[in-house]
Amino acid sequence: MPSAQDIRRRIRSVKNIQQITKAMKMVAAARLRRAQEKAAASKPYTEKIRQILASVAAHTTDQAHPLLEVREVKRTVYVVLSSDKGLAGAYSSNIIKEVLPRIAGNDQVGLVTVGRKARDYFKRRGYTVDAEYTGFSEKPAYDHAWAIARDLSERFQSGDCDEIYLVYTQFFSAINLQPITIKLLPLSTETTEQVNTDYIFEPSADEVLGLLLPKYLETTIFGALMQAAASELGARMTAMESATDNAEELISKLILNYNKVRQATITREISEIVGGAEALK
Amino acid sequence: MARKIQLDIVSPERLVFSTAVNMVIARTTAGDIGVLPGHTPLIAGLQIWPLRLLTDEGEQQISVCGGFIDVQPEKVTVLAACAELPEEIDVARAEAAKSRAEARIKGSKESRENVDLARAEAALKRALLRLQIAHRHKH
Numbered sequence: 533m534p535s536a537q538d539i540r541r542r543i544r545s546v547k548n549i550q551q552i553t554k555a556m557k558m559v560a561a562a563r564l565r566r567a568q569e570k571a572a573a574s575k576p577y578t579e580k581i582r583q584i585l586a587s588v589a590a591h592t593t594d595q596a597h598p599l600l601e602v603r604e605v606k607r608t609v610y611v612v613l614s615s616d617k618g619l620a621g622a623y624s625s626n627i628i629k630e631v632l633p634r635i636a637g638n639d640q641v642g643l644v645t646v647g648r649k650a651r652d653y654f655k656r657r658g659y660t661v662d663a664e665y666t667g668f669s670e671k672p673a674y675d676h677a678w679a680i681a682r683d684l685s686e687r688f689q690s691g692d693c694d695e696i697y698l699v700y701t702q703f704f705s706a707i708n709l710q711p712i713t714i715k716l717l718p719l720s721t722e723t724t725e726q727v728n729t730d731y732i733f734e735p736s737a738d739e740v741l742g743l744l745l746p747k748y749l750e751t752t753i754f755g756a757l758m759q760a761a762a763s764e765l766g767a768r769m770t771a772m773e774s775a776t777d778n779a780e781e782l783i784s785k786l787i788l789n790y791n792k793v794r795q796a797t798i799t800r801e802i803s804e805i806v807g808g809a810e811a812l813k
Numbered sequence: 814m815a816r817k818i819q820l821d822i823v824s825p826e827r828l829v830f831s832t833a834v835n836m837v838i839a840r841t842t843a844g845d846i847g848v849l850p851g852h853t854p855l856i857a858g859l860q861i862w863p864l865r866l867l868t869d870e871g872e873q874q875i876s877v878c879g880g881f882i883d884v885q886p887e888k889v890t891v892l893a894a895c896a897e898l899p900e901e902i903d904v905a906r907a908e909a910a911k912s913r914a915e916a917r918i919k920g921s922k923e924s925r926e927n928v929d930l931a932r933a934e935a936a937l938k939r940a941l942l943r944l945q946i947a948h949r950h951k952h
Binding site (some may be wrong): 570573574576577578580581583584587588673674677678730731732733734735739740743744747750751754 | 826846853858883
């Protein structure tokens, strides 16, 4: 049986932990709101570029852009968007679980990791990581998407890989996060969107397409980065909320225990005093 | 009053500008175009160049670094990787970017790395564009 003092110490330490988890939850909640606002702010751009791409693609005859080239698949690269920090529940392990079955036992794969968690995981297990990006998983900017897109299209065009998949977590709500895999390259211009007007293209549809595709790739990556950031924050918020609840529960159990011990000590002391007084008679 | 055309400038981060204007003048990869209300649908790539727009109050310039212009009879949408109104331009940052880009161009001309040269040139163009517009705004 631990002494009353031990329990008291324990209660104090759990309370401290609870304060930290509570603060982390609040921070995650505030940042999540901001991340969602940012995702909403980028919507018009994303939608417009998709719309333009659809109309351009409908007007081009030969789609001979290098980013559209479908080749026989020899080597596949997976881009994994994970977090830099832990304490986000199963966020990072879920995303890794999504990737693992695809790469296990296959040496013709490459990995590009975003965030420290995925990088550390794959490096520790002896996978080769072709490229790594860290330090912005919570607050991605368009520049990051731009740098990743540039690197990936270079890899694709140089023939280093013939297919690139993007693995990230889609944010539906703070408790509904879904890891998904999408094909990034070669790009597909097939869309279900309605193309209405007859456009003039300046200088030509093919040339506009050539300018547009890299932008489209960047936008797709940027969108995924923002989804991943929102998911990370959402996962952290939920994880920290349940940690706070658990701490609360633990504290109430410990307090109950502490009172029992205290009472037992008092009872014992009284009976000792009574016993002593009795013996003196 | 003249007929107006709705101009929206969107960047990946936000909606930068949205107003009805009289005319939009943009420099596309194939040359300058002027867009008046009722223009035929058109899609073009843009150069790193000020986007000029004429309103009832006069002319205004907005820094737009590349991107696309999508013209509909009633509406013009400019998609740009970055776009700033004159008053939002950070002059100090643009100055720093300018000297950085110049140094890089000098460095890569010696080592003949074309990829970085193209990037540095684009960065220099953007910086100069921002400075030009910020400068114009002050006067």
